[in-house]
Amino acid sequence: xxxxxxxxxxxxxxxxxxxxxxxxxxxxxxxxxxxxxxxxxxxxxxxxxxxxxxxxxxxxxxxxxxxxxxxxxxxxxxxxxxxxxxxxxxxxxxxxxxxxxxxxxxxxxxxxxxxxxxxxxxxxxxxxxxxxxxxxxxxxxxxxxxxxxxxxxxxxxxxxxxxxxxxxxxxxxxxxxxxxxxxxxxxxxxxxxxxxxxxxxxxxxxxxxxxxxxxxxxxxxxxxxxxxxxxxxxxxxxxxxxxxxxxxxxxxxxxxxxxxxxxxxxxxxxxxxxxxxxxxxxxxxxxxxxxxxxxxxxxxxxxxxxxxxxxxxxxxxxxxxxxxxxxxxxxxxxxxxxxxxxxxxxxxxxxxxxxxxxxxxxxxxxxxxxxxxxxxxxxxxxxxxxxxxxxxxxxxxxxxxxxxxxxxxxxxxxxxxxxxxxxxxxxxxxxxxxxxxxxxxxxxxxxx
Amino acid sequence: xxxxxxxxxxxxxxxxxxxxxxxxxxxxxxxxxxxxxxxxxxxxxxxxxxxxxxxxxxxxxxxxxxxxxxxxxxxxxxxxxxxxxxxxxxxxxxxxxxxxxxxxxxxxxxxxxxxxxxxxxxxxxxxxxxxxxxxxxxxxxxxxxxxxxxxxxxxxxxxxxxxxxxxxxxxxxxxxxxxxxxxxxxxxxxxxxxxxxxxxxxxxxxxxxxxxxxxxxxxxxxxxxxxxxxxxxxxxxxxxxxxxxxxxxxxxxxxxxxxxxxxxxxxxxxxxxxxxxxxxxxxxxxxxxxxxxxxxxxxxxxxxxxxxxxxxxxxxxxxxxxxxxxxxxxxxxxxxxxxxxxxxxxxxxxxxxxxxxxxxxxxxxxxxxxxxxxxxxxxxxxxxxxxxxxxxxxxxxxxxxxxxxxxxxxxxxxxxxxxxxxxxxxxxxxxxxxxxxxxxxxxxxxxxxxxxxxxxxxxxxxxxxxxxxx
Numbered sequence: 011x012x013x014x015x016x017x018x019x020x021x022x023x024x025x026x027x028x029x030x031x032x033x034x035x036x037x038x039x040x041x042x043x044x045x046x047x048x049x050x051x052x053x054x055x056x057x058x059x060x061x062x063x064x065x066x067x068x069x070x071x072x073x074x075x076x077x078x079x080x081x082x083x084x085x086x087x088x089x090x091x092x093x094x095x096x097x098x099x100x101x102x103x104x105x106x107x108x109x110x111x112x113x114x115x116x117x118x119x120x121x122x123x124x125x126x127x128x129x130x131x132x133x134x135x136x137x138x139x140x141x142x143x144x145x146x147x148x149x150x151x152x153x154x155x156x157x158x159x160x161x162x163x164x165x166x167x168x169x170x171x172x173x174x175x176x177x178x179x180x181x182x183x184x185x186x187x188x189x190x191x192x193x194x195x196x197x198x199x200x201x202x203x204x205x206x207x208x209x210x211x212x213x214x215x216x217x218x219x220x221x222x223x224x225x226x227x228x229x230x231x232x233x234x235x236x237x238x239x240x241x242x243x244x245x246x247x248x249x250x251x252x253x254x255x256x257x258x259x260x261x262x263x264x265x266x267x268x269x270x271x272x273x274x275x276x277x278x279x280x281x282x283x284x285x286x287x288x289x290x291x292x293x294x295x296x297x298x299x300x301x302x303x304x305x306x307x308x309x310x311x312x313x314x315x316x317x318x319x320x321x322x323x324x325x326x327x328x329x330x331x332x333x334x335x336x337x338x339x340x341x342x343x344x345x346x347x348x349x350x351x352x353x354x355x356x357x358x359x360x361x362x363x364x365x366x367x368x369x370x371x372x373x374x375x376x377x378x379x380x381x382x383x384x385x386x387x388x389x390x391x392x393x394x395x396x397x398x399x400x401x402x403x404x405x406x407x408x409x410x411x412x413x414x415x416x417x418x419x420x421x422x423x424x425x426x427x428x429x430x431x432x433x434x435x436x437x438x439x440x441x442x443x444x445x446x447x448x449x450x451x452x453x454x455x456x457x458x
Numbered sequence: 459x460x461x462x463x464x465x466x467x468x469x470x471x472x473x474x475x476x477x478x479x480x481x482x483x484x485x486x487x488x489x490x491x492x493x494x495x496x497x498x499x500x501x502x503x504x505x506x507x508x509x510x511x512x513x514x515x516x517x518x519x520x521x522x523x524x525x526x527x528x529x530x531x532x533x534x535x536x537x538x539x540x541x542x543x544x545x546x547x548x549x550x551x552x553x554x555x556x557x558x559x560x561x562x563x564x565x566x567x568x569x570x571x572x573x574x575x576x577x578x579x580x581x582x583x584x585x586x587x588x589x590x591x592x593x594x595x596x597x598x599x600x601x602x603x604x605x606x607x608x609x610x611x612x613x614x615x616x617x618x619x620x621x622x623x624x625x626x627x628x629x630x631x632x633x634x635x636x637x638x639x640x641x642x643x644x645x646x647x648x649x650x651x652x653x654x655x656x657x658x659x660x661x662x663x664x665x666x667x668x669x670x671x672x673x674x675x676x677x678x679x680x681x682x683x684x685x686x687x688x689x690x691x692x693x694x695x696x697x698x699x700x701x702x703x704x705x706x707x708x709x710x711x712x713x714x715x716x717x718x719x720x721x722x723x724x725x726x727x728x729x730x731x732x733x734x735x736x737x738x739x740x741x742x743x744x745x746x747x748x749x750x751x752x753x754x755x756x757x758x759x760x761x762x763x764x765x766x767x768x769x770x771x772x773x774x775x776x777x778x779x780x781x782x783x784x785x786x787x788x789x790x791x792x793x794x795x796x797x798x799x800x801x802x803x804x805x806x807x808x809x810x811x812x813x814x815x816x817x818x819x820x821x822x823x824x825x826x827x828x829x830x831x832x833x834x835x836x837x838x839x840x841x842x843x844x845x846x847x848x849x850x851x852x853x854x855x856x857x858x859x860x861x862x863x864x865x866x867x868x869x870x871x872x873x874x875x876x877x878x879x880x881x882x883x884x885x886x887x888x889x890x891x892x893x894x895x896x897x898x899x900x901x902x903x904x905x906x907x908x909x910x911x912x913x914x915x916x917x918x919x920x921x922x923x924x925x926x927x928x
Contacts, residue, residue: 013553013566013569014550014551014552014553014566014569014570014573015532015550015551015553016548016549016550016573016577017538017539017542017547017548017549017550018532018535018536018551018553019539020532021532021533021536022531022532022533022534022536023533024533025533025536041506043506044509044589044620044621045504045506045507045508045509045620045621045624045626045835046506046507046508046509046510046511046512046620046626047506047533047620048506049506049507049508049509049512049537049836050511050512050533050534050536050537051533051536052506053512053536053537053539053540054536054537054539054540056540056858057539057540057542057543058539064909065909067506067858067859068505068506068507068836068837068838068857068859069505069838069839069859069862069909070505070506071503071504071505071506072504072505072506072507073504074501074504074505074506074507074624075621076621076622076624077621077622079621080589080592080593080621090502090503091502091503091504094502094503094922095503097911097913097914098503098839098910098911098914099839099909099910099911100908100909100910100911109589110530110531110559110588110589110590110593111589111590111593111620111621114559114589114590114593114594115593139531139556140530140531140532140533140534140590141531141554141555141556141558141559141590142555142556143555144532144533145533373573373577391543395546410539412543
C-alpha cells in the first residue's frame, strides 16, 4: 500500500505528465482539472531547479473546473475549452491531461478529444489522474500515449530510418540535468553516425514524435521509459536496448556505443575514431586532476539519494572512477504503478551500496542518513537538514534543488562525467577543509 | 455579522458577491458593480491559476510550531516544496491512491496526523482538504474527534476543495476562520484586560514588505505581533487580547480583523494598504491615532517623507504609461505612487472585486474612465490581448510570470519578491524601475515566439468572458 509521506519530493501523475508535455516543443497541454493543479506543479518546479517549458504555471490552459462541473459533469466544459484553446494557442498538437477530479466524476475525456479529432484537429488525451501514481508514472503514461495515439493523427512515413534512435526514460524536471544529459547523448550518438529523436530540446518535439515509429532502435535509460518502448516495439517492431542509467564515464560510453553499434548499421571506423577522441579528451582532464584524487578523495564514504537511475549513475561513477564507497543508497522512485520495481531493481542498487533503501519519505531518509557513517551526501535539497545535523557537506544531484539553476548542465557521457568530477571534487575539498578546521580546533582546545 | 459559529468560512462569492471574471473599462466595471449583488461572469477559456488550496498552503506554511497534513493525492502538496525553501515546513501527504478514492482515506489520515504529532511535535496540526476528499466526502471530522482524545495537539480541518470558489483569496478566509474558531483563546480575551500590543495581519506579503512594516513599527516603538504569517501558536492564541488589529491588506486580512472586533472586542483599525507616501502616511496616522501616539508619528512621517522626496523627485516614469496588475486595495495608493513618479496608469488588472472593496473604484478618480480593466486571476492570454491593443510602456505586476508583456513591447516588472510597502518599499520600487528602464525590460534576446495566435490578439479581449447562466 502506498503510505503517508513526509515532505514528498515527487508530484502526482498529472504533474509528471505536465512536466513532460511542457518539455516538448509544439505540444500544448490542456489540463482538465481544478484551477490550481498546474500552478502547484509550477511552484514545485520553481523550487526544483530544472526550469519549465514556455507553457507552464499561469500560461497552462486548464478547464479550472468548478462545483457545477463536479456535480453535473465537466465534459461539456472540456469540449468548450478544447475548442477555444485551439483558437487561441499556437501548437502542432494539443493534449488533454485529466485529473483526480475528472476521473472521479467520470468525465468522458476520450469522447471529447475524439470529437475534436473528427473535426480534423490534432488533439489526443492522456488519462493521468493524480491518484494513479507519482510524477514518474505521469511521464511513463504520457510518453506511452503519445507514441500510441499520435500516428492516428499524423501517420509516420512508411520508410524505416536505419540509423534513427528514440531516447526514452529521461524525465523532464525530475532528472535535474535532463536537458544537458539529452544534449550529451545526442552528441555521442551523432558522433558515431546515428540520428536521434530526443523529444525534449530546441528541436520541434512533436515532429520527432511523428518520426518515432520510423526509428530502428529505442534506447531506454530508466524503467520509466520501458512502457513507451514496449509500445513502439509492439506496434512498429522497433527493438529496445535498456540501460540501468545514462552512461557516464569513458568505459560506460564505450560500452553504450558498442551496444548501439550492434543494433545499427554504423561505420566501425567512425566509431573507433570517435571513442578514441572521447577517451583522449577525458584522459587529458582526468590526468590533470589525478594527484588531487589521491590526496583528497581517498577513502571517502558517501550516501546517494535520488531516482534509481541517478543513484546507479552517480554512485557507480564515484565508485568506479573516484574511489568512493557508497555506504548508503536511497532510491526515491520505486512506487507508483510500478510497485514491483522494488524487487526488480533492488539487486543493482544493493550491489552498488552497502545499505540500500527504497523510500521517498523525507523523515525516513533523514533518519537513514543521520545514522549512516558517511562523509558526504549526494542527494536533493531535502537532504540538507540531515547533512547539517551530521555537519557534513552535501552535493545536490537529484530533485528538488533549491538554490541552483540548472540550464544545460550534464552528468552524462564523458563531458558530463567531467562536470560530475568537478562538482564532487569541489564538495570533497570543502568537506576536507571543514574537517581540517575541526581537527585544528580540537587540537588547540585540548593540547596543553 | 459574525461568522465564527459557522462550520467553515463562506466562499467570497457567497459572502461578498465577489466577481473574478470581467473584461471591460473602468466605466463599465463601475456600472457593473452597482446594486446589492454583483452579477457573476465566467470565462469559457481559462488558464491555470492559484486556487484557494494554494493560498491556504502558502499561509499555513508560515505558521510556526504547526504541521500540515495535505489529505489528497501526492501532487496536492507539491507547492509546499516552494514554501519550504525559506523556512522549515513540516508537511505530510496522505498520498491517496485509486483504492482510497473508492474506499476512503481515513486510515491514512489518522496515520499522518499521528506522525505529524510524534515527529514534528506540532502544537497544531492542520488537515488541508483537496478535491479528492471533497468529492469522496471523507469524514475528516470523525478522525479529528477521535484523535484529539489521543494526542496533545489541536487538530484543525481546513476544508478547502479547489472547486467551490473562483476567488483563491477564500483560502485565506478558510485558514483564518479555523484559527479564530479553534486557536484564538476566547476565555482569556473575555477575562483579561487588553494587553499592550497590536495584531498586524499579514497573509500574502513577501518578506521585504513585512520587514518594511516591522521597521516602521520598531521606529515608532509600537509593540506588535505579526500573524498568521510569522506567528507561533501562542501569538495566535492571544490575538483576542490585543489593543487593536491592523492589516497590511484589508481585502485579505479584513475577515480576521472584523471577527476579532466583533467576537473578541479587539478594535479593528481600518486602513488602506501602506504603499507610497500617501498610503504609508495614512496607515501610520490611523494606527497611531488609535494608540494615542500621534505626536511621535508626525515627526517620523516628516523625516521619512523628506528622505523619500529625494528619491521621488527623479520622476522616473515621466511621460510613461503603466499597466498595473495588482489587487484593488493596493491599486489605490499604487496608482498615486506611479503618478508621483510622473507615470500614468493606462490599464488595470485586478484579481477580484466585491461588495466591500468596490468603494476603491471611487478612489481611482485620477484614472480615465475609458482605460481597460480586466478582472482575472492569471489568464495571461487575455492580458496579452489587452496589452497588444493598449500598449503600455511598463507592465507592473504583483505576480510572477511577467515575461509575456515583453513580447508585447512593455517593460515587465514583477513585484513578487520586491518590496513596495512602507518607506523601504518606495526606495526599492524606484530602484527596480530604474534598472528595468535601463535595460528596456528585456534580458538579452527578446523572445519572439508568442504562445498566442495572431488571430486571437486581434479579437476583442472579452471574447471568452460571458454572463453566468444559472
